[in-house]
Amino acid sequence: MLNNKNLSTYLLVTPQTLIFVLFLVLPIIAIAIVSFWNFNGFAMTPGFTLSNYLGIFTSKVYLSTYLNTFKFAAIVWLICLLISYPVAYFLAFQIKSPQWQTIWFLICTVPFLTSNIIRMIAWIPFLGREGLLNQALMGLNLIDRPIEIFLFSDFAVVLAMVQLYCLFMIAPIFNSMVRIDRALVSAAEDLGSSSFQIQKEIILPLSAPGIAIGSIFVVTLVMGEFATMRLMSGGKSSSVGYLIKNQIDSLQYPMAAANAIVLLLLALIVVALILRTVDIRKQL
């Protein structure tokens, strides 16, 4: 029998469950169904075919698109981690007053108050052949002609993605770090630990859940990217997200759906691997 407490629990989870089922589960099921449909070059017809999936796994083009997506996810993740960890450490340990911690953290978020498309486009006049950076370097006589790989290159894509997604890494790591009991650090210092040992034995393991959450954010965001990839590479590089967009634009819904499902599964596998390595429940 339902007692009051049980009933209120059910009532509390109802809105969230409804939203999940209606706007997440059902659409994904619909996408999964369509991914098995036939496509005749003009339109899709219901049916059951594996050709949409076989196409993905047997094509060099699609496989290299997937590899490219993973390559960017890995590079962006690594750079975000290398930037975010020290930043979070600085915020959590070097700034003593909680008030100032909050203020500094808010300052980190300021660039994120503008639309991410704007933040991305802003790089273009900065990095271009006749952009500010090249002009400055030439003005200082450091180079004698513009460096072209600043823009419309893999470099530009990584740069923009790191800038767009770094905060998603900083925030959870910072959150983990502020919860670390300072007594542990003091005790380690008293016992003569070097600062490297303190990092390795205390701070890194205890901030691991934050790193894991940040990694999930960054990796899944980059894996689903298509706008940054297109704009910053000048359309010279592709990701699975961009592939899906092109297929939708050409009305090839079943193929786009199959790619969406494969991408979803791959993202879930990555998330599962991260969760296996780190127990993020420690965080909660």
Next chain:
Amino acid sequence: MSSKIGRRTLLKTGLAAGATSIAAISCSPKQETSVNKSPTLITNKIKDVTLRFVGTGAAQNNDIRNQAEKDLGFKLQMRALSTGEVIQIGISQPKQYDIFDGEFFSLPLVFPSGNLQPIDVSRIKQFDKITPIFTTGELYSGAKVNTSQGTAPRKVMFVKNQDSTEFSQEPTNWATMIPYQYGADTLGYRPDLVGRKIESWAELFNPEFKGRTSLLDIPSIGIMDAAMVLESQGLMTFRDKGNMTKEELDKVTQILIDRKQDGHFRAFWKTFDESVNFMASGEVVVQSMWSPAVTAVKARGLPCIYAPLKEGYRGWGGGLGISKNLSGIELDAAYEYLNWVADGWIGGFLSRQGYYSSTPENARKFMKPEEWDFWYEGKPAATEIVDPYGEKIESKGAVRDGGSFEKRVANITCWNSFMQEQVYLVYKWTEFIVA
């Protein structure tokens, strides 16, 4: 056609059904108007009609809407989307629009869906004023455009009869769309950075411009520009550039990939403003371009030429189709709008940004003589030339690139196209982009 079955079955099958139909119903505010339809009220009620449009940016425009509402007395609801989105909605969401403002090359996809009703040509009063580019395809005897390749509007302009979705190669009384705008696309370049004249498509792949060229990244159009280049370089010949075979697509893609890996392209563009920025910032000195983009570069005070090339232009045409859901008073309103379009105001408006009117004689009535001379006759501008919004784009004495209407349109040698191998084309294009 299978897309019809596909869509209906989609609505019935699967869990998507609920969500889709709810969206369709809630997005269709016409319910009330079509309920109390009675012949006696028709004349009074046409001003209560709201026609909902779906189309690309060019004509989904507030100035056009305001003028049409003023002249016609009923309401228009415009919606500007990308070419791809317009086709998608045209096919899969017929309840979202009353008037389909699309490109002719999309008709082999959209019309067989049965979502558009054939238009009764006898109800378009000025139909005889429509340029033969759309009806017979014969501009004047001997013009290159008469035998142009690709999805030329004449090939998809008419259907066999009122209940048919099969295209007729001869004019009939039943039109798929009423044309209103079209243009001739070519390469644009910066004469100050190139330093000489560009007169052939082959120049796009000239090693001289390595790292400073761009191609447009819309697979079905980009591939045709590439085909123009390869043909003029003498590297390939095509039976029909607008309907390439798999082997031809393989070969074009391979050459494109070689060029790309050689660093020949600076970037690829997908939207109008990207092409303007590439050109204005000097990232790119020669690229495939659209007419208003050239105008926009010039408006920034930079020289830009929309090059007349000896191999001819790639043409495109846009028109208006009527949803099969319209009947009675709403259908009357739709025909009134089409008649208004043929009447010429909109043609005058769009001509000022470098497009052409499907009823040039009528558009002429809405243009100053010196504007007509500049845009259509290829004569030097007798006064300053302004765009549709009154901004100056050409000084006195300037001549339109490529010259007169007759010269430019007659030299359209292929049209934007829908290819039989569309799936393979998108696949090969992806290969090119990823390479």
